[in-house]
Amino acid sequence: MRLFLLPISTRRSLIYCEKLHEKVSTEHTYLDKLTNKASETWAAWEKDSAAIGNWKKKVTIYGNLALKRIPYEEWGLKSMPALTAKRRKSIEEGNEKVQVLFPGLYMKEGRVPVILKELAMQRQALHKKNLVWSVVAMPFTVPFMLIPVIPNLPFFYLVYRAYSHWRALNGSKFLAFLLQHKLPTPAPSAELDEVYAAGLMYATRAESRAAPIPTREQAEEISRVVDRQTNNETEDVMMLQRWNGKLIAERFKLPEMEVEIERAVEQVEKAIKGKEELMEEKMELEQATKTSGQPLRDLHDEVPSRKADEAIHEKAEDVAHHKDKK
Template sequence: MRLFLLPVSTRRTLIYCERVQQQLAPGEKPPLSERIIAKATETWAGWERAEKGWQKQLTVQGNRLFKRIPYEEWGLKTIPSASKQRLEDADSGKLKFECLYPRAFMKEERVPGILKALATERQGLHRKRLWNSIVGMPITIPFAAIPVIPNIPFFYLCFRAYSHYRALYGGKLLEHLMSKNLVAITPSAELDEMYTAGLLHPHRSASREAPYPGPAETEQVSRVVEAQTNNGKEDVMLLQRWNGKLIAERFHLPEMEVEIERAVEQVESAIEKEKSELHDEKKEIMEAMAQKTDVKNPDIRR
């Protein structure tokens, strides 16, 4: 099973796990959870296709909420849950994990630490919010009395509870794998090429038309990025939104595209917010210093 460690910026990283379809015996049904998800996905897609009405408005508002869910949560949800059987299969070598990463844009010695941090740093948050969602479900029961429209608050809390559960136990599986050194960490020349192309070209079509960058170009771009970080003081974007589709296509993983685009959008917003806050902080300091100078030298402006 392949894991992808994708640095969105020089300080923020997305993890993505390739989804492997379970092989079913003839006549065997998928697990109940998968059937529920498939039905919910089908229903949601049908509501999205509606031209108007409450279904269309619901999907519009719902998709806005989905975009606000942290990309770290979405990434952990792609990792299979830490079930007893899956842990045993990993320990016995029956289930193998490989982690691909772009070595030109992420130092090899940092990879294990990043994987461990992604596995553990949000577990407390997901556990707390899982139980908050479960506790809130009974409160939504009165909404079931509304005719025609389903109990949306209840289903939303169900979705959030399941989402936090998947993120929590996806993190637990990754934590287990890292604690026993069961992940083969492998640098990917293909990821190096795709990252370099994304930083060299202004848009997707230009990247498609250009030949893949070579090692010399990759090294040059990597040095430029390192210089832009100002010795690690600045957070610099490494992925573009349009590049998510190209990476997903390169690895034949269409589901990866939306995960990358969501992560890039959130990280861009976070960096812009940090820059704005830093600018405001510097402005306040300068104003405070100016006021202090005026107090010490009351005749300076006379």
């Protein structure tokens, strides 16, 4: 089994699980059949323009927007397998091996177990609470059953959220169990270093594809730039761009990982931008009122620096251009 620990920004990371050497089961559980049926129905609704008022297609449009708002950490934990009795026994007997791939130049190896522990433990209580609330709220959707033609959408949404929280909760428990038995083995990946360097060196996926693969020296130089510009990772700036998701997925032949990375990048970008705007508003208010005792310089230090982000990309582009001239 391989786990991917991908820094989206200097402070936030995505975990993704690739399961290796699992036999394809010919038998499907009732839950598997129900999940597959729901996926098929949703796909059919996305293409259905014949419904009255085009309601099926509209439901999928708003539904997909709602799905994009589900935290990327939850999606990452859902990629973990369930901690079944058989898998638990295999882990306890030492028959499982777990590699944790990460870009060694852009994430210190000592941080890997710390981040894994945070991902495993910090969200368990949240998923447990939201699972309970989703189930508790289901009976209150009964009146929606009286609406003709359209199914009870609030009920099905709560069912999906309950299922999603249950999956994420199981994933966090599985990860915690692996850590308890000290199974995750950090494995710095030179391939990930190359992809991360390319994402910082080039502005678009097409430009990255057309350019030579970054050399080890270039990747190391860009890594040093990131450390300098982010004050040894104390400022939260982006490490990945959305188009990097496809490159990583292609490099490791995991097409389903692309959407996970793109979703995580979009959410982290919004979070950083929102924090920047909030702190800038505070600085403007401070300048206008001059009532706070906190120096403006300190407030500025709290803002995730957009200048640092731009400086990283500018320096990375310089590294690429310097290589081209040679």
